Amino acid sequence: MPRTEDFDREIVLAKARDLFWQKGYNGTSMRNLVEVTGLNRSSIYNSFGNKKAIYKTLLIQYQEENEKIYTNALVRASNPLEGIRFVFENFIEEIVKDSQGRGCFSINCKVELSREDESIRDYLEKMQEHRIEFFKGLVQEGQDAHLINAKQSASQYAYFLFCTFQGMRTTGMFLRNRDILLQIVHNGLGVLRRDS
Amino acid sequence: MPRTEDFDREIVLAKARDLFWQKGYNGTSMRNLVEVTGLNRSSIYNSFGNKKAIYKTLLIQYQEENEKIYTNALVRASNPLEGIRFVFENFIEEIVKDSQGRGCFSINCKVELSREDESIRDYLEKMQEHRIEFFKGLVQEGQDAHLINAKQSASQYAYFLFCTFQGMRTTGMFLRNRDILLQIVHNGLGVLRRDS
DNA sequence: TCTTTTATGAAACAAACATTCCAATTATAT
DNA sequence: ATATAATTGGAATGTTTGTTTCATAAAAGA
DSSP states (O other), X not given: OOOOOSSOHHXXXXXXXXXXXXXXXXXXXXXXXXXXXXXXXXXXXXXXXXXXXXXXXXXXXXHHHHHHHHHHHHHHOSSHHHHHHHHHHHHHHHHHHOTTOOOOHHHHHHHHHTTTOHHHHHHHHHXXXXXXXXXXXXXXXXXXXXXXXXXXXXXXXXXXXXXXXXXXXXXXXXXXXXXXXXXXXXXXXXXTBOOO | OOOOOSSOHHHHXXXXXXXXXXXXXXXXXXXXXXXXXXXXXXXXXXXXXXXXHHHHHHHHHHHHHHHHHHXXXXXXXXXXXXXXXXXHHHXXXXXXHOTTOOOOHHHHHHHHHTTTOHHHHHHHHHHHHHHHHHHHHHHHHHHHTTSBOOSSOHHHHHHHHHHHHHHHHHHTTTOOOHHHHHHHHHHHHHTTBOOO
Protein backbone atom coordinates (compact mmCIF):
# COMPACT_ATOMS: atom_id res chain seq x y z
CA MET A 1 0.00 0.00 0.00
CA PRO A 2 2.63 2.56 0.94
CA ARG A 3 4.63 4.66 -1.36
CA THR A 4 8.25 3.46 -1.61
CA GLU A 5 11.52 5.31 -1.35
CA ASP A 6 12.51 6.96 -4.58
CA PHE A 7 16.27 6.47 -4.29
CA ASP A 8 18.95 3.84 -3.86
CA ARG A 9 19.77 3.64 -0.17
CA GLU A 10 23.22 2.27 -0.82
CA ILE A 11 24.20 5.03 -3.22
CA VAL A 12 22.88 7.74 -0.94
CA LEU A 13 24.74 6.33 2.05
CA ALA A 14 27.94 6.05 0.04
CA LYS A 15 27.67 9.71 -0.96
CA ALA A 16 26.98 10.75 2.60
CA ARG A 17 29.93 8.71 3.83
CA ASP A 18 32.29 10.31 1.33
CA LEU A 19 31.11 13.74 2.38
CA PHE A 20 31.59 13.11 6.11
CA TRP A 21 34.89 11.46 5.34
CA GLN A 22 36.11 14.53 3.51
CA LYS A 23 34.77 17.25 5.80
CA GLY A 24 34.39 15.53 9.15
CA TYR A 25 31.24 15.42 11.25
CA ASN A 26 31.16 19.00 12.45
CA GLY A 27 32.43 20.28 9.14
CA THR A 28 29.45 18.79 7.32
CA SER A 29 26.04 20.47 7.30
CA MET A 30 22.62 19.06 6.50
CA ARG A 31 22.65 21.44 3.56
CA ASN A 32 25.82 19.76 2.25
CA LEU A 33 24.14 16.42 2.73
CA VAL A 34 21.10 17.58 0.76
CA GLU A 35 23.30 18.85 -2.06
CA VAL A 36 25.45 15.78 -2.33
CA THR A 37 22.71 13.18 -2.05
CA GLY A 38 20.16 15.05 -4.15
CA LEU A 39 17.51 14.16 -1.58
CA ASN A 40 15.20 16.61 0.08
CA ARG A 41 15.75 17.45 3.72
CA SER A 42 12.57 15.70 4.76
CA SER A 43 13.49 12.58 2.86
CA ILE A 44 16.80 12.41 4.66
CA TYR A 45 15.24 12.88 8.08
CA ASN A 46 12.44 10.49 7.24
CA SER A 47 14.65 7.72 5.90
CA PHE A 48 17.83 8.07 7.92
CA GLY A 49 17.07 10.16 10.99
CA ASN A 50 19.01 13.19 12.11
CA LYS A 51 22.62 14.09 11.41
CA LYS A 52 24.08 12.08 14.27
CA ALA A 53 21.99 9.06 13.37
CA ILE A 54 23.17 9.14 9.76
CA TYR A 55 26.74 9.43 10.88
CA LYS A 56 26.43 6.53 13.29
CA THR A 57 24.85 4.39 10.59
CA LEU A 58 27.82 5.13 8.37
CA LEU A 59 30.32 4.46 11.12
CA ILE A 60 28.84 1.06 11.87
CA GLN A 61 28.67 0.25 8.16
CA TYR A 62 32.31 1.25 7.77
CA GLN A 63 33.36 -0.95 10.65
CA GLU A 64 31.49 -3.91 9.22
CA GLU A 65 33.11 -3.46 5.82
CA ASN A 66 36.48 -3.25 7.50
CA GLU A 67 35.74 -6.41 9.40
CA LYS A 68 35.34 -8.13 6.05
CA ILE A 69 38.69 -6.79 4.87
CA TYR A 70 40.26 -8.30 7.95
CA THR A 71 38.65 -11.70 7.61
CA ASN A 72 38.97 -11.93 3.83
CA ALA A 73 42.69 -11.47 4.16
CA LEU A 74 42.83 -14.54 6.34
CA VAL A 75 41.13 -16.78 3.81
CA ARG A 76 44.03 -16.49 1.41
CA ALA A 77 46.63 -17.06 4.12
CA SER A 78 48.22 -20.40 4.72
CA ASN A 79 49.16 -19.64 8.32
CA PRO A 80 48.40 -17.05 11.04
CA LEU A 81 51.56 -15.04 10.56
CA GLU A 82 50.92 -14.73 6.86
CA GLY A 83 47.35 -13.80 7.74
CA ILE A 84 48.55 -10.88 9.81
CA ARG A 85 50.80 -9.79 6.97
CA PHE A 86 47.95 -9.95 4.48
CA VAL A 87 45.78 -7.84 6.76
CA PHE A 88 48.43 -5.15 6.88
CA GLU A 89 49.10 -5.35 3.17
CA ASN A 90 45.42 -4.86 2.51
CA PHE A 91 45.44 -1.70 4.55
CA ILE A 92 48.51 -0.48 2.75
CA GLU A 93 46.52 -0.71 -0.46
CA GLU A 94 43.76 1.31 1.20
CA ILE A 95 46.27 3.97 2.13
CA VAL A 96 47.92 4.06 -1.28
CA LYS A 97 44.54 4.32 -3.00
CA ASP A 98 43.50 7.17 -0.71
CA SER A 99 45.04 9.85 -2.88
CA GLN A 100 43.37 12.69 -1.01
CA GLY A 101 44.66 11.61 2.38
CA ARG A 102 41.26 11.17 3.97
CA GLY A 103 42.64 8.57 6.34
CA CYS A 104 40.54 6.04 8.19
CA PHE A 105 36.90 6.95 8.74
CA SER A 106 36.79 5.45 12.20
CA ILE A 107 40.06 6.98 13.36
CA ASN A 108 38.78 10.31 12.10
CA CYS A 109 35.63 9.72 14.10
CA LYS A 110 37.60 8.72 17.18
CA VAL A 111 39.69 11.86 17.02
CA GLU A 112 36.85 14.25 16.28
CA LEU A 113 34.02 12.90 18.39
CA SER A 114 35.08 10.42 21.03
CA ARG A 115 35.77 13.07 23.64
CA GLU A 116 32.41 14.77 23.35
CA ASP A 117 30.06 11.90 22.48
CA GLU A 118 29.95 9.16 25.06
CA SER A 119 28.03 6.67 22.95
CA ILE A 120 30.52 7.00 20.12
CA ARG A 121 33.41 6.67 22.52
CA ASP A 122 31.91 3.51 24.01
CA TYR A 123 31.34 2.03 20.59
CA LEU A 124 34.81 2.81 19.30
CA GLU A 125 36.42 1.62 22.49
CA LYS A 126 34.68 -1.71 22.08
CA MET A 127 35.77 -1.87 18.44
CA GLN A 128 39.36 -1.15 19.41
CA GLU A 129 39.23 -4.00 21.93
CA HIS A 130 37.65 -6.20 19.33
CA ARG A 131 40.42 -5.55 16.82
CA ILE A 132 43.04 -6.19 19.48
CA GLU A 133 41.33 -9.48 20.32
CA PHE A 134 41.41 -10.33 16.63
CA PHE A 135 45.17 -9.84 16.51
CA LYS A 136 45.58 -11.66 19.80
CA GLY A 137 43.86 -14.75 18.42
CA LEU A 138 46.10 -14.80 15.39
CA VAL A 139 49.25 -14.29 17.44
CA GLN A 140 48.21 -17.05 19.82
CA GLU A 141 47.69 -19.42 16.92
CA GLY A 142 51.02 -18.39 15.49
CA GLN A 143 52.73 -19.00 18.79
CA ASP A 144 51.11 -22.42 19.14
CA ALA A 145 52.44 -23.30 15.70
CA HIS A 146 55.88 -21.93 16.64
CA LEU A 147 55.69 -19.40 13.82
CA ILE A 148 55.70 -16.53 16.27
CA ASN A 149 58.06 -16.31 19.21
CA ALA A 150 56.75 -16.43 22.76
CA LYS A 151 58.96 -13.75 24.24
CA GLN A 152 55.81 -11.79 24.96
CA SER A 153 52.19 -12.69 25.47
CA ALA A 154 49.84 -12.86 22.51
CA SER A 155 47.93 -10.02 24.12
CA GLN A 156 50.97 -7.77 24.31
CA TYR A 157 51.88 -8.44 20.70
CA ALA A 158 48.31 -7.67 19.76
CA TYR A 159 48.60 -4.22 21.31
CA PHE A 160 51.77 -3.66 19.36
CA LEU A 161 50.17 -4.71 16.09
CA PHE A 162 47.12 -2.55 16.66
CA CYS A 163 49.34 0.39 17.46
CA THR A 164 51.30 -0.15 14.27
CA PHE A 165 48.06 -0.29 12.34
CA GLN A 166 46.72 2.98 13.74
CA GLY A 167 50.11 4.56 13.24
CA MET A 168 50.21 3.61 9.59
CA ARG A 169 46.70 4.90 9.03
CA THR A 170 47.53 8.23 10.63
CA THR A 171 51.00 8.64 9.20
CA GLY A 172 49.60 7.44 5.88
CA MET A 173 47.46 10.54 5.51
CA PHE A 174 50.63 12.33 4.39
CA LEU A 175 52.76 9.34 3.44
CA ARG A 176 51.39 7.06 0.75
CA ASN A 177 54.51 5.47 -0.64
CA ARG A 178 53.83 1.75 -0.88
CA ASP A 179 57.44 0.66 -0.49
CA ILE A 180 57.98 2.66 2.66
CA LEU A 181 54.74 1.38 4.15
CA LEU A 182 55.65 -2.20 3.27
CA GLN A 183 58.95 -1.78 5.04
CA ILE A 184 57.19 -0.43 8.09
CA VAL A 185 55.00 -3.52 8.16
CA HIS A 186 58.03 -5.71 7.62
CA ASN A 187 59.68 -4.12 10.62
CA GLY A 188 56.59 -4.47 12.73
CA LEU A 189 56.06 -8.09 11.87
CA GLY A 190 59.74 -8.79 12.35
CA VAL A 191 59.13 -8.38 16.06
CA LEU A 192 56.94 -11.48 16.02
CA ARG A 193 59.28 -13.66 14.04
CA ARG A 194 60.40 -16.84 15.70
CA ASP A 195 63.89 -16.98 17.19
CA SER A 196 66.34 -18.41 14.74
CA MET B 1 50.77 56.13 25.78
CA PRO B 2 48.39 53.34 24.87
CA ARG B 3 46.19 51.40 27.16
CA THR B 4 47.57 47.92 27.79
CA GLU B 5 45.95 44.51 27.63
CA ASP B 6 44.06 43.71 30.79
CA PHE B 7 44.77 39.95 30.87
CA ASP B 8 47.55 37.40 30.91
CA ARG B 9 48.13 36.27 27.33
CA GLU B 10 49.64 33.00 28.38
CA ILE B 11 46.72 32.03 30.61
CA VAL B 12 44.16 32.99 28.00
CA LEU B 13 45.95 30.98 25.32
CA ALA B 14 46.21 27.98 27.63
CA LYS B 15 42.48 28.10 28.28
CA ALA B 16 41.73 28.41 24.59
CA ARG B 17 44.03 25.51 23.81
CA ASP B 18 42.34 23.27 26.36
CA LEU B 19 38.97 24.14 24.91
CA PHE B 20 39.97 23.41 21.32
CA TRP B 21 41.73 20.27 22.51
CA GLN B 22 38.58 19.02 24.17
CA LYS B 23 36.01 19.99 21.56
CA GLY B 24 38.00 20.18 18.35
CA TYR B 25 38.12 23.16 15.99
CA ASN B 26 34.67 22.91 14.48
CA GLY B 27 33.15 21.85 17.79
CA THR B 28 34.32 25.06 19.45
CA SER B 29 32.46 28.36 18.99
CA MET B 30 33.59 31.90 19.61
CA ARG B 31 30.93 31.97 22.30
CA ASN B 32 32.67 29.03 24.05
CA LEU B 33 35.94 30.88 23.70
CA VAL B 34 34.44 33.99 25.29
CA GLU B 35 33.03 31.97 28.17
CA VAL B 36 36.18 30.04 28.92
CA THR B 37 38.63 32.91 28.62
CA GLY B 38 36.45 35.50 30.33
CA LEU B 39 37.42 37.98 27.61
CA ASN B 40 35.03 39.99 25.55
CA ARG B 41 34.55 39.09 21.90
CA SER B 42 36.20 42.27 20.75
CA SER B 43 39.19 41.72 22.99
CA ILE B 44 39.71 38.29 21.53
CA TYR B 45 39.49 39.53 17.95
CA ASN B 46 41.62 42.53 18.74
CA SER B 47 44.36 40.62 20.50
CA PHE B 48 44.39 37.25 18.75
CA GLY B 49 42.53 37.60 15.47
CA ASN B 50 39.72 35.40 14.26
CA LYS B 51 38.96 31.80 15.18
CA LYS B 52 41.32 30.24 12.65
CA ALA B 53 44.12 32.60 13.62
CA ILE B 54 43.77 31.73 17.29
CA TYR B 55 43.79 28.05 16.47
CA LYS B 56 46.87 28.35 14.29
CA THR B 57 48.67 30.27 17.02
CA LEU B 58 47.90 27.45 19.42
CA LEU B 59 48.95 24.78 16.96
CA ILE B 60 52.32 26.40 16.39
CA GLN B 61 52.78 26.93 20.10
CA TYR B 62 51.95 23.28 20.73
CA GLN B 63 54.46 22.12 18.16
CA GLU B 64 57.16 24.29 19.65
CA GLU B 65 56.52 22.93 23.12
CA ASN B 66 56.64 19.41 21.74
CA GLU B 67 59.91 20.19 20.05
CA LYS B 68 61.30 20.97 23.49
CA ILE B 69 60.04 17.65 24.85
CA TYR B 70 61.92 15.93 22.05
CA THR B 71 65.17 17.76 22.52
CA ASN B 72 65.09 17.77 26.32
CA ALA B 73 64.84 14.00 26.28
CA LEU B 74 68.12 13.88 24.40
CA VAL B 75 70.00 15.92 26.95
CA ARG B 76 69.68 13.20 29.56
CA ALA B 77 70.61 10.43 27.15
CA SER B 78 74.08 9.01 26.97
CA ASN B 79 73.68 7.73 23.41
CA PRO B 80 71.32 8.11 20.43
CA LEU B 81 69.45 4.86 21.02
CA GLU B 82 68.78 5.80 24.61
CA GLY B 83 67.73 9.21 23.34
CA ILE B 84 65.08 7.67 21.15
CA ARG B 85 63.86 5.60 24.07
CA PHE B 86 63.65 8.66 26.30
CA VAL B 87 61.63 10.50 23.68
CA PHE B 88 59.12 7.68 23.56
CA GLU B 89 59.03 7.34 27.32
CA ASN B 90 58.28 11.03 27.62
CA PHE B 91 55.32 10.65 25.32
CA ILE B 92 54.11 7.65 27.29
CA GLU B 93 53.96 9.92 30.31
CA GLU B 94 51.94 12.41 28.27
CA ILE B 95 49.52 9.67 27.33
CA VAL B 96 49.21 8.30 30.85
CA LYS B 97 48.63 11.79 32.24
CA ASP B 98 45.93 12.45 29.65
CA SER B 99 43.13 10.94 31.70
CA GLN B 100 40.39 12.28 29.45
CA GLY B 101 41.84 10.76 26.29
CA ARG B 102 42.25 14.06 24.46
CA GLY B 103 45.12 12.65 22.45
CA CYS B 104 47.68 14.75 20.64
CA PHE B 105 46.62 18.27 19.70
CA SER B 106 48.42 18.18 16.38
CA ILE B 107 47.19 14.72 15.39
CA ASN B 108 43.69 15.91 16.24
CA CYS B 109 44.29 18.90 14.02
CA LYS B 110 45.67 16.76 11.24
CA VAL B 111 42.64 14.49 11.30
CA GLU B 112 40.05 17.23 11.60
CA LEU B 113 41.42 19.95 9.37
CA SER B 114 44.19 18.83 7.05
CA ARG B 115 41.80 17.75 4.30
CA GLU B 116 39.92 21.02 4.14
CA ASP B 117 42.56 23.61 5.04
CA GLU B 118 45.50 23.68 2.71
CA SER B 119 47.69 25.92 4.83
CA ILE B 120 47.25 23.65 7.83
CA ARG B 121 47.96 20.59 5.73
CA ASP B 122 51.15 22.17 4.39
CA TYR B 123 52.28 23.12 7.86
CA LEU B 124 51.58 19.71 9.38
CA GLU B 125 53.14 17.91 6.46
CA LYS B 126 56.31 19.89 6.98
CA MET B 127 56.20 19.13 10.69
CA GLN B 128 55.78 15.42 9.99
CA GLU B 129 58.81 15.51 7.71
CA HIS B 130 60.71 17.45 10.34
CA ARG B 131 59.98 14.84 13.02
CA ILE B 132 60.99 12.06 10.68
CA GLU B 133 64.23 13.89 9.96
CA PHE B 134 64.77 14.17 13.71
CA PHE B 135 64.48 10.41 14.11
CA LYS B 136 66.59 9.83 11.04
CA GLY B 137 69.43 11.86 12.52
CA LEU B 138 69.36 9.88 15.72
CA VAL B 139 69.19 6.55 13.93
CA GLN B 140 72.10 7.55 11.70
CA GLU B 141 74.17 8.45 14.74
CA GLY B 142 73.20 5.19 16.36
CA GLN B 143 74.20 3.25 13.29
CA ASP B 144 77.50 5.05 13.07
CA ALA B 145 78.15 4.06 16.69
CA HIS B 146 77.07 0.48 15.95
CA LEU B 147 74.29 0.74 18.52
CA ILE B 148 71.66 0.36 15.83
CA ASN B 149 71.82 -2.25 13.10
CA ALA B 150 72.20 -1.23 9.48
CA LYS B 151 69.77 -3.72 7.98
CA GLN B 152 67.75 -0.78 6.82
CA SER B 153 68.47 2.84 6.08
CA ALA B 154 68.25 5.45 8.81
CA SER B 155 65.49 7.03 6.82
CA GLN B 156 63.42 3.86 6.71
CA TYR B 157 63.81 3.30 10.43
CA ALA B 158 62.77 6.88 10.99
CA TYR B 159 59.49 6.26 9.18
CA PHE B 160 58.93 3.23 11.35
CA LEU B 161 59.59 5.15 14.54
CA PHE B 162 57.33 8.00 13.54
CA CYS B 163 54.60 5.55 12.67
CA THR B 164 54.95 3.90 16.07
CA PHE B 165 54.77 7.29 17.69
CA GLN B 166 51.56 8.30 15.93
CA GLY B 167 50.12 4.87 16.59
CA MET B 168 50.75 5.15 20.30
CA ARG B 169 49.24 8.60 20.44
CA THR B 170 46.10 7.45 18.65
CA THR B 171 45.76 4.08 20.34
CA GLY B 172 46.57 5.81 23.62
CA MET B 173 43.36 7.80 23.55
CA PHE B 174 41.65 4.63 24.77
CA LEU B 175 44.65 2.77 26.16
CA ARG B 176 46.60 4.51 28.89
CA ASN B 177 48.23 1.60 30.68
CA ARG B 178 51.87 2.53 31.16
CA ASP B 179 53.19 -1.03 31.18
CA ILE B 180 51.50 -1.94 27.94
CA LEU B 181 52.74 1.23 26.28
CA LEU B 182 56.27 0.62 27.54
CA GLN B 183 56.19 -2.85 26.03
CA ILE B 184 55.01 -1.41 22.73
CA VAL B 185 57.98 0.93 22.74
CA HIS B 186 60.26 -1.90 23.72
CA ASN B 187 59.04 -3.89 20.76
CA GLY B 188 59.40 -0.97 18.42
CA LEU B 189 62.90 -0.14 19.54
CA GLY B 190 63.83 -3.81 19.44
CA VAL B 191 63.73 -3.54 15.67
CA LEU B 192 66.67 -1.16 15.78
CA ARG B 193 68.82 -3.19 18.14
CA ARG B 194 72.17 -4.25 16.84
CA ASP B 195 72.62 -7.80 15.67
CA SER B 196 73.98 -9.99 18.45
C1' DT C 1 46.43 67.28 33.85
C1' DC C 2 45.67 66.55 29.29
C1' DT C 3 46.19 64.15 25.11
C1' DT C 4 46.78 60.15 22.73
C1' DT C 5 46.14 55.48 21.72
C1' DT C 6 44.54 51.31 22.62
C1' DA C 7 41.47 47.93 24.93
C1' DT C 8 36.95 46.92 26.14
C1' DG C 9 31.69 46.25 26.43
C1' DA C 10 27.43 45.54 24.43
C1' DA C 11 24.76 45.40 20.73
C1' DA C 12 24.00 44.26 16.00
C1' DC C 13 24.94 41.69 11.73
C1' DA C 14 23.71 38.56 8.10
C1' DA C 15 24.49 33.90 7.21
C1' DA C 16 24.32 29.22 8.39
C1' DC C 17 22.76 25.84 11.43
C1' DA C 18 19.75 21.41 12.61
C1' DT C 19 15.25 20.33 12.75
C1' DT C 20 10.09 20.42 12.05
C1' DC C 21 5.77 21.06 9.74
C1' DC C 22 2.25 20.31 6.49
C1' DA C 23 0.35 20.04 2.14
C1' DA C 24 1.02 17.70 -2.10
C1' DT C 25 2.41 13.62 -4.32
C1' DT C 26 2.72 8.90 -5.52
C1' DA C 27 3.34 4.01 -5.36
C1' DT C 28 1.16 -0.07 -3.92
C1' DA C 29 -2.67 -3.53 -2.62
C1' DT C 30 -7.15 -4.28 -2.80
C1' DA D 1 -10.42 2.72 -9.80
C1' DT D 2 -9.90 3.67 -5.17
C1' DA D 3 -8.30 3.81 -0.58
C1' DT D 4 -4.21 3.69 2.07
C1' DA D 5 0.10 4.93 3.86
C1' DA D 6 4.35 6.51 3.18
C1' DT D 7 7.53 9.73 0.67
C1' DT D 8 8.49 14.15 -0.90
C1' DG D 9 8.95 19.41 -1.66
C1' DG D 10 9.36 23.74 0.16
C1' DA D 11 8.79 26.88 3.44
C1' DA D 12 9.44 28.14 8.15
C1' DT D 13 11.17 27.23 12.78
C1' DG D 14 14.16 29.42 16.33
C1' DT D 15 19.19 28.94 17.44
C1' DT D 16 23.73 29.54 16.91
C1' DT D 17 27.40 30.77 14.01
C1' DG D 18 31.69 34.06 13.13
C1' DT D 19 32.55 38.68 12.64
C1' DT D 20 31.98 43.82 12.82
C1' DT D 21 30.75 48.21 14.63
C1' DC D 22 31.05 51.99 17.61
C1' DA D 23 30.76 54.38 21.67
C1' DT D 24 33.05 54.19 26.10
C1' DA D 25 36.73 53.38 29.32
C1' DA D 26 41.30 53.50 30.71
C1' DA D 27 46.22 53.41 30.75
C1' DA D 28 50.54 55.75 29.72
C1' DG D 29 53.60 59.67 28.10
C1' DA D 30 53.90 64.52 27.82
